[in-house]
Amino acid sequence: MKRAAILLLGLGLGLSATLPARASASEVVVYSARKEDLLRPVLDAFQKDTGIKVTLLTGKAGDLARRIEVEKSDPRGDVFLGTTAGIAELLRRKGLLSPYFSPAAQEVPEEFKAPDGSWVGVTGRVRVLIYNKNRVSDAELPRSFFDLTDPKWKGKVAVASMGERTTVSWLAASMALRGEEATRQYVRGLRDNGLKVLNNNTEVRKAVARGEYAIGITNHYYYLLQLHDDPASPVGILYPDQGADGIGAPMFSITASILNGAKHPEAARALIDYLLGPRGNRLLVQGEFEIPLIPGIPVPGEDKGVKGLGQFKRAGATQLQLADLEPKVEKLFGPSLIP
Amino acid sequence: MPGIRRWSVLSLGLALPTAFFVLGPLGFLLWMGATQEGADFLERARDLELPRVVGQVALLATLTTAWAAALGVPLAWLTVRTDLPGRRLIHWLAPLPLAIPPYIGALVYQILLAPGGVLPNFLGVTSLPLNLYGVGGAAWVLGLFMSPYLYLLVSGALERTNPALEEVARGAGLGPRQVLRRVTLPLLRPALLAGGLVVFLYSWADFGVVSLLRVRTLTTIIYDYIQGTADWALPSALSILLTAITILVLLLQLRVLGRAGYTQIVGAVKPAPLVSLGAWRWPAFAYVGGMVTLTLLLPLGVLGYQASRLPAPAAFVLIQWPYFLNSLWTAVSGASLALLIALGVAWSEGRGRAWRVSGLLQVGYAIPGTVLGLGMAGFLHAALPGIYATSLALIVTYFVLYVTPACQSVKAALVQLHPSLEEAARSLGRGPLAAFWAVTLPLIKPGLLGGWILVFVLSMRELAATLIVRPPGFDTLPVRIWIYAMDVGPEPRAATLALILVLTIALPWAMMLSLRSRGIPPSG
Numbered sequence: 001m002k003r004a005a006i007l008l009l010g011l012g013l014g015l016s017a018t019l020p021a022r023a024s025a026s027e028v029v030v031y032s033a034r035k036e037d038l039l040r041p042v043l044d045a046f047q048k049d050t051g052i053k054v055t056l057l058t059g060k061a062g063d064l065a066r067r068i069e070v071e072k073s074d075p076r077g078d079v080f081l082g083t084t085a086g087i088a089e090l091l092r093r094k095g096l097l098s099p100y101f102s103p104a105a106q107e108v109p110e111e112f113k114a115p116d117g118s119w120v121g122v123t124g125r126v127r128v129l130i131y132n133k134n135r136v137s138d139a140e141l142p143r144s145f146f147d148l149t150d151p152k153w154k155g156k157v158a159v160a161s162m163g164e165r166t167t168v169s170w171l172a173a174s175m176a177l178r179g180e181e182a183t184r185q186y187v188r189g190l191r192d193n194g195l196k197v198l199n200n201n202t203e204v205r206k207a208v209a210r211g212e213y214a215i216g217i218t219n220h221y222y223y224l225l226q227l228h229d230d231p232a233s234p235v236g237i238l239y240p241d242q243g244a245d246g247i248g249a250p251m252f253s254i255t256a257s258i259l260n261g262a263k264h265p266e267a268a269r270a271l272i273d274y275l276l277g278p279r280g281n282r283l284l285v286q287g288e289f290e291i292p293l294i295p296g297i298p299v300p301g302e303d304k305g306v307k308g309l310g311q312f313k314r315a316g317a318t319q320l321q322l323a324d325l326e327p328k329v330e331k332l333f334g335p336s337l338i339p
Numbered sequence: 340m341p342g343i344r345r346w347s348v349l350s351l352g353l354a355l356p357t358a359f360f361v362l363g364p365l366g367f368l369l370w371m372g373a374t375q376e377g378a379d380f381l382e383r384a385r386d387l388e389l390p391r392v393v394g395q396v397a398l399l400a401t402l403t404t405a406w407a408a409a410l411g412v413p414l415a416w417l418t419v420r421t422d423l424p425g426r427r428l429i430h431w432l433a434p435l436p437l438a439i440p441p442y443i444g445a446l447v448y449q450i451l452l453a454p455g456g457v458l459p460n461f462l463g464v465t466s467l468p469l470n471l472y473g474v475g476g477a478a479w480v481l482g483l484f485m486s487p488y489l490y491l492l493v494s495g496a497l498e499r500t501n502p503a504l505e506e507v508a509r510g511a512g513l514g515p516r517q518v519l520r521r522v523t524l525p526l527l528r529p530a531l532l533a534g535g536l537v538v539f540l541y542s543w544a545d546f547g548v549v550s551l552l553r554v555r556t557l558t559t560i561i562y563d564y565i566q567g568t569a570d571w572a573l574p575s576a577l578s579i580l581l582t583a584i585t586i587l588v589l590l591l592q593l594r595v596l597g598r599a600g601y602t603q604i605v606g607a608v609k610p611a612p613l614v615s616l617g618a619w620r621w622p623a624f625a626y627v628g629g630m631v632t633l634t635l636l637l638p639l640g641v642l643g644y645q646a647s648r649l650p651a652p653a654a655f656v657l658i659q660w661p662y663f664l665n666s667l668w669t670a671v672s673g674a675s676l677a678l679l680i681a682l683g684v685a686w687s688e689g690r691g692r693a694w695r696v697s698g699l700l701q702v703g704y705a706i707p708g709t710v711l712g713l714g715m716a717g718f719l720h721a722a723l724p725g726i727y728a729t730s731l732a733l734i735v736t737y738f739v740l741y742v743t744p745a746c747q748s749v750k751a752a753l754v755q756l757h758p759s760l761e762e763a764a765r766s767l768g769r770g771p772l773a774a775f776w777a778v779t780l781p782l783i784k785p786g787l788l789g790g791w792i793l794v795f796v797l798s799m800r801e802l803a804a805t806l807i808v809r810p811p812g813f814d815t816l817p818v819r820i821w822i823y824a825m826d827v828g829p830e831p832r833a834a835t836l837a838l839i840l841v842l843t844i845a846l847p848w849a850m851m852l853s854l855r856s857r858g859i860p861p862s863g
Contacts, residue, residue, distance in 0.1 A: 029811050036822065057811035058822065060566035069569065070720045076728050076811060090569050163566035199550060210455035212466065330568050335386035338563050339553050 027053045028267035031068065031077040033061035033165070034254060034288065039081070042283040046274045052267045061087045061165040068096050068259060078262040079271055081122075084169040084252040085112075088119035089323035091257065098260045100269055104276035107294045109309075111318040112253050121253030121319065122275045123290035124309060126220040126239070127170045128249060130205060133234040135214040144241045145174070145217065149189030156214040158196040158204050162330065162337035166201070166219050166252055171333055172325040173250035176317035180328075187333050197339045209233040219252075221289035224301040228289070237305050239312045248313040252322070253293065353683045354699065360739050361703040363722060364714025365582065371717065372575035383573060387560060393584070396543060396556045399474050399481075403542040404535050406482030410630060411489030412531070417623055419497040421614045424624055429631070430494070431852050434487040436634035438845035440800035440817070442547025443837045444484040446824055447638045448476070449551060450645065450834075457641075472553040480552065481542045483634050489534035496530035536592050544585060544707030546803040551824070557581045558709050558803070565713065565807070578710035585705040642841065645834030652835065659819060659836060666815040667843070669730055670798035673737030674745075677794045678787060680738070681745035685753055686775070704743035708803030711740060716807055728810040736808050737798035744797065745790040752786020753779075792851045796844050816840045 032039055036058045043054045057077065059067070065087050068080060080097070082088045091097050092114060099117035112121030131141065135156070142148055148157050160167050174183045198204050201218045205226045208216040211234075216222075223237040241247045256275055258268045274280040276294065285292045289300045291308050299308035414433055418426045436444075451457050454466035470476065500523070508522045509515075524531075542548075546558040557577055564574040616623055649655060684700065703711070715736050719727040726732050760782070764774035780787075802817040809818060816836055823833035 031811070055812040057809075059806075062564070062566050062568045062570075063807065065569035066565070066571065067716070070717055071728070074724055087569060161563050161567070163563045165567060168567060198553070206455070212454045330570065331383070334564070334568070335383060335388070338387070338560055339550075339555055 085319035086326035092118040155194035158213040224289040248315040250315040367718040402478035411486035415494035492534040649831040674795035685749040712804035712807030748790030752783035
């Protein structure tokens with residue numbers, strides 16, 4: 001009978017521990033689609049500087065968006081950090097975000113902010129190509145995303161699945177600048193050319209660094225993450241479509257938003273101010289290896305060939321345009337973007 | 340008869356809340372899936388090449404089952420029926436790999452065999468001629484770590500088989516092969532089918548191994564849509580499809596297995612005479628050694644080595660401590676809840692010809708974790724917002740997923756107990772509960788403990804549903820392993836956590852196994 005008692009005790013213990021903890025005034029619940037490791041330093045600094053406790057739920061963007069939607073009537077999160085504007089804009093249209101014009105956001109370029117203040121870009125990421133230096137010589141490097149349908153790259157290119165939101169945004173940029181038909185043909189061409197879809201961008205950078213694939217279509221900070229992991233990796237970075245006739249490299253941003261009906265609106269605003277403020281933004285940019293949207297903050301990896309805002313040709317599609325096109329990309333190309 | 344009515348009330352009281360939690364998530368998904376326009380879904384289903392994907396998963400599940408059987412069944416025969424050296428130790432070791440979740444097995448073989456892994460680096464090549472990524476690799480890993488299920492069931496059946504039947508067959512002039520084919524194998528059929536089904540269904544609905552080893556399955560498609568899009572309809576519709584096929588397989592199994600699954604071979608007879616392996620002892624021993632190496636030594640060695648490369652392990656483990664506690668007590672609570680309900684269900688069904696609640700429970704077992712997670716989150720928020728996004732949601736999820744194995748364990752224990760024992764106590768003036776408490780419970784204790792540990796083990800290592808249902812700030816060990824292995828990269832951290840998880844699971848598991856193997860006589 002002792003064991004039965006222990007079982008009951010265990011059950012009771014379990015039940016008691018699930019009782020909702022008292023809502024603390026100085027707390028903020030962050031739903032983040034960003035890698036936890038990269039975000040931690042700035043969140044820890046925020047917690048230390050303000051005394052506001054940060055509770056973090058890390059997930060993928062779509063996962064979190066669905067959660068926010070389910071919790072509509074009784075939001076459990078305060079701040080949503082998305083990987084591109086697409087999901088944030090979708091949430092805005094469903095009335096799930098609460099506008100906030102942070103005074104710290106003034107220097108962020110207009111195109112990285114929702115007109116009604118529902119989301120704001122806090123750092124930038126550029127869609128680039130990374131390549132394995134042992135498998136591709138400088139002379140034969142492609143110059144454009146659109147060169148990758150060339151038979152010479154057959155079976156040598158990898159990209160992350162649409163589980164990574166930036167993959168969707170990347171094709172949205174092509175839709176915006178080259179039209180639907182051209183993008184359809186492009187995706188078909190990539191598929192016929194044996195484009196390898198991997199689970200996520202981390203797998204892409206690792207597979208390219210190992211030489212499994214010669215070229216990876218990914219975001220610029222994965223190049224830096226790879227070098228951070230192993231400084232001797234034979235990887236290079238390439239900004240595609242930079243020529244006079246090129247569409248430029250698409251840019252996305254991490255977005256910060258406050259959820260509609262957030263239980264800790266004050267703390268949520270404080271966090272967004274902090275993420276855009278001089279100390280917080282510097283930490284965030286450094287931690288994420290991204291490029292700053294605010295002038296005066298150093299560009300991580302500049303010595304390794306990473307270019308800051310204004311130093312490369314940017315694809316001329318605004319974040320809003322991309323967000324508009326993303327549902328269509330999901331529908332048209334989703335099935336081609338699954339491992 | 341008032342007695343029967345009482346059991347009916349009890350089983351109804353158990354059935355209603357259980358049905359609520361088992362069918363609620365499915366209902367939620369059906370409702371969400373129904374919002375998708377039919378034509379649109381069909382178009383996307385075509386783009387997704389669903390028939391090909393379903394075919395590929397069926398192939399994976401079949402290969403896995405065959406591989407697991409090829410590993411587990413001969414091993415069972417060797418340990419139970421032959422004079423294999425060290426058979427008692429092997430009987431204890433063989434089921435232990437169940438403590439290693441297959442996704443951790445995949446992680447280990449990825450570290451060893453994938454391009455850039457230990458073996459290719461050692462050989463100085465980019466990749467091995469046999470690619471780990473794909474159906475073959477996934478079947479290899481799943482088969483290795485699922486084979487103990489077959490081992491457990493088949494060795495159990497071999498122990499219970501009356502050797503007199505085989506003796507009679509031999510006496511009638513049949514050769515050893517004919518005895519095997521015409522007597523032993525038919526007797527093992529229920530165990531083989533039941534074990535094969537567990538393996539088949541598990542690989543059919545697996546998420547962790549196939550996503551790490553890059554096989555496109557229904558679960559990975561569902562998960563990609565869940566991760567990347569805010570869409571409800573497509574993942575819901577695919578989930579319903581996946582569940583429907585799973586339930587179909589289960590029904591098919593009921594037809595094939597029929598009542599055979601319940602046939603008990605009566606009486607603990609004298610143990611079968613051991614087959615002398617003679618010169619085959621050592622090849623057999625090598626085969627067994629190879630299996631133990633592949634499923635236990637190699638995984639533990641790789642994890643241990645990777646973990647040893649972690650800088651500042653103490654600080655790291657300290658940070659992960661809360662996640663460990665999260666895992667531990669949700670699994671303990673889930674297992675306790677499942678066992679309590681299973682006890683009620685099995686008792687009332689076994690004694691009172693009451694409602695067949697366990698059939699309903701089996702639906703929960705048939706739902707893949709990814710699907711249940713998606714449905715459970717939506718359902719709980721709609722129906723029980725107080726539980727939604729608390730750790731209770733995880734406990735309920737583990738309960739729904741694993742109450743069936745608990746129920747099977749309790750039933751198996753009760754079957755061996757004649758009702759007359761309890762009736763004797765009642766005739767001496769005890770009430771039904773008192774009789775149960777004084778007589779039945781002590782006698783079925785080992786079965787209950789086994790069931791509890793089984794659910795505890797399965798809950799501790801659950802990943803797919805936990806990812807979706809967990810509350811903010813409440814990660815479990817498998818979730819942390821997944822985050823490190825899939826998304827961030829540095830494998831030493833994933834390996835360290837995996838090692839902690841495996842050891843935590845292995846401890847009670849090994850305890851249970853040593854209780855069980857007391858029945859095995861030492862080899863001569």
